[in-house]
Amino acid sequence: MDDLQMEILLDHYQNPRNFGHLENPDIVYEEGNPSCGDQIRIEIKLEDNRIADIKFTGKGCTISQASASILTEIVKGKSLDEIKNFSKEDMLNALGIPISPIRLKCALLGLKVLKAGIYGIKTWPGEED
């Protein structure tokens, strides 16, 4: 495992970026990982179909919280179309460390909450159960 990348993830976990709440958000969505109870809530302010501002709060494992923090940095300022195209693979690449299958749901929880909040997409293709 890449030590530097792991340090970056730990830093995001300990000092999460865009952590907190927005005044009058346009979108608020919260969901957890049912297998462990970890939770992420995102709040979004839209402007001209772009994410003008985004904040998150949550509790859970290092990977879920760090990936949510990284995700908010990536999507801030992006258009909704760009976010629609931001895939699970893009999220995993952004984390930059190998994620074992058992931790995939941790790594993707933030992205799932984001997409569910914006588009109502609640399940990933192939994970309909």
Ligand code: FES
């Ligand atoms: Fe719960 Fe990772 S262990 S999201």
